[in-house]
Amino acid sequence: MRPLTDDETKVLFEKLTKYIGRNIAHLIDRPDEPYCFRLQKDRVYYMSEEIMRRATPVGRRNLVALGVCFGKFTKTGKFRMHITALPYLSQYAIYKVWVKPNGEMPFLYGNHVVKAHIGRVTEDMPEHQGVVIFNMADVPLGFGVSARSTVDMRKVDPTGIAVFHQADNGEYLREEDTLF
Amino acid sequence: MDVSGILESQKSKFKSIQVNRLIPVEFDLGLLASFDINMTDEAKFRSDKATREAYLKELSREGAQLMINELFSLPTTVDDDSYYASLPKPITVLPREKPIPKEKPMTRWEKFAKFKGIQKRKSSGKVFDETSGEWRRKYGFKGVNNDDQKPWLIEVPGNANQYEDQYKVRREEKKERIEKNNRRSQRNYEERVAAEKGMKPHEMRKRELQKALVLSKQSTASLGKFDAKLKGEPKIKGIKRKFEPLVGSVDKEKTKNMAILNKVNKGDSKATVLNVRKAQRALNNAKRAAKK
Numbered sequence: 001m002r003p004l005t006d007d008e009t010k011v012l013f014e015k016l017t018k019y020i021g022r023n024i025a026h027l028i029d030r031p032d033e034p035y036c037f038r039l040q041k042d043r044v045y046y047m048s049e050e051i052m053r054r055a056t057p058v059g060r061r062n063l064v065a066l067g068v069c070f071g072k073f074t075k076t077g078k079f080r081m082h083i084t085a086l087p088y089l090s091q092y093a094i095y096k097v098w099v100k101p102n103g104e105m106p107f108l109y110g111n112h113v114v115k116a117h118i119g120r121v122t123e124d125m126p127e128h129q130g131v132v133i134f135n136m137a138d139v140p141l142g143f144g145v146s147a148r149s150t151v152d153m154r155k156v157d158p159t160g161i162a163v164f165h166q167a168d169n170g171e172y173l174r175e176e177d178t179l180f
Numbered sequence: 181m182d183v184s185g186i187l188e189s190q191k192s193k194f195k196s197i198q199v200n201r202l203i204p205v206e207f208d209l210g211l212l213a214s215f216d217i218n219m220t221d222e223a224k225f226r227s228d229k230a231t232r233e234a235y236l237k238e239l240s241r242e243g244a245q246l247m248i249n250e251l252f253s254l255p256t257t258v259d260d261d262s263y264y265a266s267l268p269k270p271i272t273v274l275p276r277e278k279p280i281p282k283e284k285p286m287t288r289w290e291k292f293a294k295f296k297g298i299q300k301r302k303s304s305g306k307v308f309d310e311t312s313g314e315w316r317r318k319y320g321f322k323g324v325n326n327d328d329q330k331p332w333l334i335e336v337p338g339n340a341n342q343y344e345d346q347y348k349v350r351r352e353e354k355k356e357r358i359e360k361n362n363r364r365s366q367r368n369y370e371e372r373v374a375a376e377k378g379m380k381p382h383e384m385r386k387r388e389l390q391k392a393l394v395l396s397k398q399s400t401a402s403l404g405k406f407d408a409k410l411k412g413e414p415k416i417k418g419i420k421r422k423f424e425p426l427v428g429s430v431d432k433e434k435t436k437n438m439a440i441l442n443k444v445n446k447g448d449s450k451a452t453v454l455n456v457r458k459a460q461r462a463l464n465n466a467k468r469a470a471k472k
Binding site: 001002003005006009010013014017022024025028029034036037038049052053056123124151 | 433
């Protein structure tokens, strides 16, 4: 476990910006408790400082996980978000997409969101922007990347892809072995 | 008929071409420049903007008037209803834009020639070729020492092996001469580079060699771990990774992260650029509301 280097922090923030924009500041500067990002086996964890301090005596090999996993650095140095970061993403998300009840299961099985399944979209969502996907009861289901802007979405036929799938809650079951 | 009144009124429309100056103004007509060293009116400079501007305008007009008066005193030629004045050469010396180029260090031959007092002689690059009856270059394109100009018969020197191909010897000798010259020019280049860096040539060569050695060793699959060690081989020092302490100052980490975040957001244009479509819609909505 170690703090992130400047370059790693930059890559992480650039990725997070796509989903929550400037709200990253709320993650860094919290009124309740000091929180921090730590790297352990290529994975970035977000935790309170107290938990971090408690975990320091645990050896690198023995430490499985701590705090909330935001994602991992690939071997090429890119950052990949994990579904475990969803609570924070959904809390601060700028662009949101709500799917109808008939679209929930297809998305949770790892498919893209088609236009027919969309119930509601945030206004002025641009193309290729990180979006968080909710069901109509406002339960976050996952996140992805918008395939069309809100304006262009009207022109798409019902079977056209509206949001590209990146991560969904179904991964907790499907990727159980590799996720953690 | 008395036209003096009309003349007077016409005259008052234009300013006089006569300009009075206490110290005569100097000109450099080659550069179309005039230098006025007369005192300026300090009080007018310090007064309000309108007077200052008017004063400056007047000053520049008078300067230009004086220069134009001077221009008309130059010899002129007329061509297609236009007057051309031939300007004298500029007097003022303008400074050079770029620094003076550094002198190149002498090559080995130049040093030797200077020491021996050998002068460069100008010789024509051509010789008369009797077989074709033409003047040909000594070397190079269509030169007499080229292979296509080889003699049809070469006498075998007395001390040489008589079964040796003399044409081959000729070819190889030429190749060797070219290579030798290339080696020397390379050596001159290296010495020049070393001199520019203020190093001795052999030190520079040593350093280059060590650099090449390190590179070639790192290029093996095992990063040179199992290579045979050379005598006096330099020890390679890698870059050690350094990380921040795991448990450091929380505030320090926070400020550092915030700084990185600000840098990341700076590149994010969406945060600063106006969303025109959204603004337009807001405006239209407001208008519609006002109408109702």
